[in-house]
């Protein structure tokens with residue numbers, strides 16, 4: 068019998084680890100344990116709905132899930148249905164691949180007002196994550212401020228700016244599509260404390276802003292430097308040059324008066340206070356300048372009226388009970404992925420919320436090498452022990468075949484031309500399985 072491995076989480080880091088383990092130790096048994104009934108983590112619930120091509124990786128992950136060595140246990144939450152310590156007694160190796168789904172708070176007075184939302188929640192809401200279905204962000208407002216200037220901020224701005232026709236071919240959730248369509252939002256501000264060179268968006272995403280049906284990008288020419296200065300790799304410099312060129316073209320192109328929405332790129336502004344009573348009415352910023360790569364306040368302030376503030380300033384990992392957590396970095400304490408004997412970390416819980424999907428592949432490969440180098444099978448029961456425990460606790464685990472039944476229903480329910488219509492509630496997913504079971508009996 069080979070190694071018994073449990074992977075907690077089913078995002079990219081989990082699937083790359085499983086695929087690498089299959090290659091490195093073909094006789095191992097791998098159980099992927101996911102708190103939601105649905106696999107794929109942020110590929111399903113983070114990547115923007117109108118970037119469907121990015122989600123193609125789900126096909127490769129599905130092939131891994133269908134390998135004979137692998138079993139998927141969806142709807143099973145470690146820390147709720149069973150503990151990490153229990154898993155460690157059942158498996159030779161346990162791999163933490165739980166991601167970093169918590170928002171970093173804005174950290175200014177008033178950030179607890181109704182109408183201040185973190186990007187994980189907002190993105191989860193429009194992507195149909197069951198935790199955020201009832202978020203009800205205040206879109207009865209003309210102004211929305213997104214704090215942050217990375218690709219997540221751009222995704223949010225674009226989803227708010229696109230027309231129903233532009234979104235029709237995608238799987239934007241019905242509740243979000245209806246709320247955005249009904250919203251009077253006209254001005255979307257994407258505000259960063261530093262300048263255009265320091266902004267983190269990539270050029271493909273930035274350029275897209277110049278091709279929206281009903282939205283003009285707005286950039287103050289005076290905020291753009293003449294050239295890209297500072298120490299950086301040639302690759303980064305090329306990207307920054309392209310970003311600067313895109314921003315300059317936005318600044319120089321007269322706005323199309325037929326377009327009713329505007330995305331304002333606002334640089335050199337740090338949030339200092341969210342304004343209003345119980346609910347948000349605006350946000351005050353201090354003008355900054357960049358010194359040695361850092362934003363420094365200038366003592367000049369301005370305000371932007373808005374009814375919704377989305378903080379897109381990064382993520383933190385959720386703590387996993389029974390693991391040492393590095394509060395400062397927001398990740399599980401680990402030595403290049405090793406957490407404790409037989410316990411490993413991969414993906415965002417290991418190294419924080421950075422990089423692209425493929426960055427997790429390197430983690431997965433490395434983790435598989437470590438597991439194979441560190442451990443010999445000890446005869447731990449693995450899967451049968453997990454199944455017995457879940458049965459005993461009456462946990463309704465979702466198999467990969469169950470997920471495929473849910474997926475078929477999502478595809479069958481899709482709008483014409485759209486890839487799927489997600490079920491935004493776990494109860495509805497479970498009802499699909501009950502119906503399928505009743506139909507089969």
Ligand SMILES: Cc1cc2nc3c(=O)[nH]c(=O)nc-3n(C[C@H](O)[C@H](O)[C@H](O)COP(=O)(O)OP(=O)(O)OC[C@H]3O[C@@H](n4cnc5c(N)ncnc54)[C@H](O)[C@@H]3O)c2cc1C
Nearest residue numbers: 076078079080101102108109113145165166414415423424
């Ligand atoms: C909004 C957004 C958009 C993005 N868009 C892109 C993009 O377009 N292109 C790109 O290259 N990258 C993109 N990324 C980055 C990419 O999604 C991440 O690199 C990747 O998802 C990280 O993988 P992960 O497996 O570490 O975490 P995740 O994908 O978050 O997966 C973690 C999984 O663990 C599960 N889990 C958590 N706790 C438990 C528990 N206690 N028990 C069981 N299961 C648990 C979660 O439900 C989740 O399914 C985006 C990220 C975000 C936030």
